Amino acid sequence: MKQVYLFLFSALGLYACESANTKAKPLLDSSFVITGTITSVDTGKILGFQLFSDNTPTDTIRLDKDGHFTIKGMATEPLMGNIFCINATESNRIQPLSLFVEPGITTTVASTTLANLSTAKVEGGNSNNEVREIESIISSYSKKMDALKDSFKIAYQSGNQSAFALIQDKALKLSQEMRMSVFDYAKEHPKSHAAAFYAFRFLSPEINGDVVSKVYEAFDATIKKSLYAQKIQEVLNVNKRTAIGSTAANFTLPTPEGKKIQLSDFRGRYLLLDFWASWCGPCRQENPNVVKAYQMFKNKGFTVLGVSLDEDADKWKEAIQEDKLNWTHVSDLHGWKSDCVALYGIEAIPSNFLLDKEGKIIAKNLRGKDLEDKLAEILK
Numbered sequence: 001m002k003q004v005y006l007f008l009f010s011a012l013g014l015y016a017c018e019s020a021n022t023k024a025k026p027l028l029d030s031s032f033v034i035t036g037t038i039t040s041v042d043t044g045k046i047l048g049f050q051l052f053s054d055n056t057p058t059d060t061i062r063l064d065k066d067g068h069f070t071i072k073g074m075a076t077e078p079l080m081g082n083i084f085c086i087n088a089t090e091s092n093r094i095q096p097l098s099l100f101v102e103p104g105i106t107t108t109v110a111s112t113t114l115a116n117l118s119t120a121k122v123e124g125g126n127s128n129n130e131v132r133e134i135e136s137i138i139s140s141y142s143k144k145m146d147a148l149k150d151s152f153k154i155a156y157q158s159g160n161q162s163a164f165a166l167i168q169d170k171a172l173k174l175s176q177e178m179r180m181s182v183f184d185y186a187k188e189h190p191k192s193h194a195a196a197f198y199a200f201r202f203l204s205p206e207i208n209g210d211v212v213s214k215v216y217e218a219f220d221a222t223i224k225k226s227l228y229a230q231k232i233q234e235v236l237n238v239n240k241r242t243a244i245g246s247t248a249a250n251f252t253l254p255t256p257e258g259k260k261i262q263l264s265d266f267r268g269r270y271l272l273l274d275f276w277a278s279w280c281g282p283c284r285q286e287n288p289n290v291v292k293a294y295q296m297f298k299n300k301g302f303t304v305l306g307v308s309l310d311e312d313a314d315k316w317k318e319a320i321q322e323d324k325l326n327w328t329h330v331s332d333l334h335g336w337k338s339d340c341v342a343l344y345g346i347e348a349i350p351s352n353f354l355l356d357k358e359g360k361i362i363a364k365n366l367r368g369k370d371l372e373d374k375l376a377e378i379l380k
Contacts, residue, residue: 030074030075030103031073031074031075031104032073032074032075032101032102032103032104032105032106032107033070033072033106034049034069034070034071034081034099034106034107034108034109035069035070035107035109036068036083036109036111036112036120037067037069037110037111037112038063038067038069038112038114038117039067040067040114041063041067041114046060047060047061047069047083047084047085047086048060048083048086049071049082049083050082050084051073051081052079052080052081052082052197053079059071060086061083067111073101075101076103077103077193078100078101078102078103078127078193078194079100080099080194081100081101082096083096083097083099083109083117084097084117085114085117094114094115094118095117095118096118097109097118097120097122099122099131100125100128100193100197102125102126102127105124107122107125107128108123108124109122110122110123127192128194130189130194131194133185134194134195134198137178137181138178141177141178141181145171148167148171151163151167152167179202179204180211182198182202183199183202183215186199186218186219187214187215187218190218190219190220191220192223193223193226193228196219196223196226196229196232197228199212199215199232200228200229200235203232209239212232212235212236212239213236216229216236238343238345241343241345242344242353242361242364244361244362244363245361245362246361247358247359247360248263248353248361249343249344250264251263251339251340251343253307253330253331253340254330254332255329256316256317256329256331261305261328263305264359266355266359267357267359268301268357269303269357270297270301270302270355270356270357270375270378270379271303271305271354271359272290272293272303272304272353272354272355273305273307273344273353273355274290274305274306274307274350274352275308275309275340275341275344275346275351275352276307276308276349276350277308277310277316277335277349278310278312278315278316278318278319279315280309280349280350282350283349286350286367287323287325288323289368289369289371289372290304290325290371291323291324291325292372293371293372293375294326294327296372297375297376297379300379302379303327303328304325305327306320306327306330307329307330307338307340308330308331308333309331309341309346309349310333311334312333313333316329316333351365352365354366354371356378362378
């Protein structure tokens with residue numbers, strides 16, 4: 001999981017999400033237009049545009065000699081998009097411009113430079129007015145976070161753990177307050193596509209499911225059918241499937257030898273359903289802890305099922321051998337596109353679920369000694 005201060009102390013980055021596509025009925029004419037001007041463009045800079053929809057290709061933005069550009073596309077509903085610099089380097093990172101396109105509407109980007117791209121004024125469509133309102137809410141919290149930056153850096157570099165913890169607690173509190181403010185805006189604007197988008201982007205595992213449900217239920221019928229609201233509903237469905245006390249969703253996947261294994265085959269034993277991959281550094285670092293727990297409790301009715309997000313079968317098999325993972329392993333070798341990723345709402349690895357003998361989820365994401373302690377508690 002990303003450390004909270006990295007999220008809070010950075011600019012809001014809005015990037016496409018790779019989840020199942022949802023269909024929405026056209027609300028208006030399906031064409032949109034974006035016009036604008038980028039001045040003083042350096043030679044070799046290439047701009048791109050991409051919608052926050054599923055499997056949407058990146059369009060190249062072509063500027064005329066005066067820096068003018070026009071983007072035309074199709075959308076069945078208002079959608080968020082990004083104008084960004086394709087070949088920006090790490091040392092010269094250019095923040096993207098986020099804007100909404102609306103079917104039948106021309107969106108205008110005021111003349112700007114690449115350095116000021118992210119703050120360019122955008123006109124056209126009610127959604128962009130709402131974006132400005134929401135960004136204003138976010139900005140108010142960003143200013144509060146700026147006040148913590150220097151003290152956080154000093155505490156981190158000096159190793160002052162108590163000061164570090166205090167600042168991190170403040171950051172967590174501000175993070176929660178910011179998310180709740182965005183959710184409150186969404187509930188107060190039930191017909192807003194922009195509110196649905198930001199509500200989706202601000203979801204996190206720490207947010208109570210009831211809070212998210214209330215946000216979704218506040219949307220009117222049209223917004224509930226929109227792409228971003230349907231993505232919120234997908235998250236709610238995953239949360240329900242993976243809640244403590246729920247029966248873990250069954251699946252069938254092949255072992256390295258090609259034998260088909262079902263999750264339900266492990267009923268009658270306590271099971272750690274462990275999502276990992278050979279290329280995942282944190283997973284490989286955690287593997288010795290899982291091995292230790294397995295050795296301690298394998299004779300007391302406990303085992304592990306490793307679900308790999310690998311795509312290379314040889315590297316997967318090599319990692320199993322190198323890390324001495326002597327339990328059952330399965331994978332469809334589809335990486336992040338595996339059906340299991342969506343089924344269990346996996347957003348980062350390592351990730352795990354501890355199941356009881358009946359296949360019910362009794363704990364999540366146990367690491368190191370926490371896994372040992374939980375197993376010792378239930379396998380006395």
